[in-house]
Amino acid sequence: MKCEEMLAMLNDYVDGTIDPSVCEEFEQHMAGCNPCQVVVDNIRQTITLYKNDQPYELPVRFKEQLHEALRAKWQEKFSTK
Amino acid sequence: MAPETADDELVVRAKAGELFAFESLANRYEKRVYSLALRMLRHEQDAEDVTQQTFLSALEHLDGFRGEAGFATWLLRIATHAALKVIRKRDGLDTVSLEAATESTESDESIPHPEYIADWSQSPGELVARNETRSLIEEALAQLDEKHRIVFLLRDVEGLSVTETATALGLSEANVKVRLLRARLQLRERLTTTLGDPASRIKQAHHHG
Ligand SMILES: [Zn+2]
Numbered sequence: 156m157k158c159e160e161m162l163a164m165l166n167d168y169v170d171g172t173i174d175p176s177v178c179e180e181f182e183q184h185m186a187g188c189n190p191c192q193v194v195v196d197n198i199r200q201t202i203t204l205y206k207n208d209q210p211y212e213l214p215v216r217f218k219e220q221l222h223e224a225l226r227a228k229w230q231e232k233f234s235t236k
Numbered sequence: 237m238a239p240e241t242a243d244d245e246l247v248v249r250a251k252a253g254e255l256f257a258f259e260s261l262a263n264r265y266e267k268r269v270y271s272l273a274l275r276m277l278r279h280e281q282d283a284e285d286v287t288q289q290t291f292l293s294a295l296e297h298l299d300g301f302r303g304e305a306g307f308a309t310w311l312l313r314i315a316t317h318a319a320l321k322v323i324r325k326r327d328g329l330d331t332v333s334l335e336a337a338t339e340s341t342e343s344d345e346s347i348p349h350p351e352y353i354a355d356w357s358q359s360p361g362e363l364v365a366r367n368e369t370r371s372l373i374e375e376a377l378a379q380l381d382e383k384h385r386i387v388f389l390l391r392d393v394e395g396l397s398v399t400e401t402a403t404a405l406g407l408s409e410a411n412v413k414v415r416l417l418r419a420r421l422q423l424r425e426r427l428t429t430t431l432g433d434p435a436s437r438i439k440q441a442h443h444h445g
Contacts, residue, residue: 159349193355197353201424201427205388207361210267210268211267213266221284224292225259228292
């Protein structure tokens, strides 16, 4: 297996959806190819970093506006029931 | 109300007419919805509109929520569709799917080859706590093409499956996979250029095997 072919199967490997027979070949290549090993590590770390990132805060003014809108809609919904 | 009250229980109470339960759900997920919208749309006002629409729509359709997928998943799905609507309108594509507009050029591009290969000097856990990392990763995300960014957000950040992502975007699964690979490789490249330990850098010339 060549580095280029590794690249094409990167997603399947990282997501654990790779065919078991191909997986063995993939791991054999990585054991002998440091660049591919590092790229796989980097990709995993990249995904982890985005997953764990703190989300944005709502602007205070918008948070108030949102909850006011929800209360108004709530009144409407439950008063007509 | 204790913060650990389960979503399911809050949903039951909200359905029964308890406003406080619904507001608790909103407090719990509004940051996540707003962040997804802001990352997808790169525009604060649009992100606010989508967030508000999402919760109003959730309130309106609460009775129809059966709980198969979990409240957070359901909510994020509403937000995703609302954000995609904004994108389509923006591009003047109200009547065409994203696929029709962009898929034709997809197969012509080759997969970008990794250039800067190096171990990161810190773990993601250490990195995420730092403010400069947060702005770096948001910038890297903002630099992606919209079609790559959105697939990455839905699949890797929100945890939708390939099939769910394809359905939400009106794309083929093969196309979702290609876009996801490009997004991951581009983000890896940008982040590694900054976060990689120069001492461990592997020169590209050694990488053609
Ligand atoms: Zn290799």
